[in-house]
Amino acid sequence: MKILIIGGNGTIGRKVAHHFKNDNEVIIAGKTSGDLTVDISNSVSIKEMFEKTGKLDAIICIAGEAKWAEFNKLSEEDYYIGLKSKLMGQVNLVRIGRKYLNPNGSITLTTGVLADDPVVQTTSAALVNGGIHSFVKAVVLEIDNGLRVNVVSPDMVEDAYDKYKNAFPGHNPVPMSKVVNAYVKSVQGKINGQIIRVYA
Template sequence: MYLPTITDDTATCSAAALKLPCSTTATKACMQRKVSIGNHWFAICKAYAGYRTAAAGADWLHVLSGASRMKILLVGASGTLGQAVATTLGTHHQLIRAGRHGGDVQVDLTDDASVQALFAQVGTVDAVVATTGKLHFGPLGSMTPAQFNVGLQDKLLGQVRLALAAQHHLTAGGSITLTSGIVSAQPIRDGANATAVNAALEGFARGAACELLPRGLRINVVSPNVLVESLADYGAYFPGFEAVTAQRASLAYQRSVEGVQSGQVFNVW
């Protein structure tokens, strides 16, 4: 990440835009800086500094300092990966678990109205995490457009739809974390749909990050290998791949939610 020096004019803080004077408790390039949400420095300083700040008209913003408790919406919480992520993040944060048929709230990511209703119900959150999405596995020679469309409509557009809605319901400094998979970079037999969908999700996050950063928001993707817990169902598709545990993969979600990076693909291979 590019981190300008402290002398960069764009880091100059306007006390008039803040509820607090522009004073201390920051680190390095963010010393003496309390920037407003509209300043592109906001996300950088938020990540590197252990202070609280507020922009004009906003409530107090609690900046992550290692122990700050966040309100996190986890979609796909009942799945194998989702359960592991819930265990990891739930240790220090408030989780709202969402699923198509269970959880604290229900949502169908293939339906616009359902996603909008989800955020109307949960309100503003500090982070949104998605660990869900269907794909089609099958030989290319017999694949139909309808079969290929399964992954496009469910995993790809479902997570994109969630991210597009989530951006309007995040606190300043909030984040979105999506899920792709190793086949985005390491194709497998019968996995053309999975490779296309996962690669598209990663491309979406890289592009979206450029527009979210000036608004003080982040987005990343976690790309796990096949899970040890899922080998019985998917192991035949991944010969020679070194499976990872769901718990190990869950640490990448913690890194995305609690970390400072944006536009990144966190590979767990």
């Protein structure tokens, strides 16, 4: 398969890309590094990326920003960071990317545990993750050409434990192998419109 991984040089993306590179043609895209660069908050940048990739069999997005801050300190503009990047960025990857997928191709988006189990300072991130979950369940009712769309929603991953453990008290870090397998399930399986939750 020819697979595009947006965010393929990140904490999760590196492990996912390494797995798929064994048997597939993998293209890495990122905001500042990779085979291609893309700003997913900009639909023009997304279209330019796809013009360079050509036809694909699978698209995986493990990218997107959202502002973490106390609710009382979040401005309207702070919310727009997540809405434009992680939410609409991934919506636009589906909206535009579907035209570049071969029949029966797949798109896998990424959220996280905050949609179901938020912690403090995550009202913006939780809002975005929940919105993506609802989008995925709805879009598969209309998307054509045999295309599948799923979303991987992991708890805090073990490779980020040292950085985020204080923000996620009591959360058990998820082994990276389980996270990678969630993307394998989405890309190589037949499920559609699913939220693939990954817990330790």
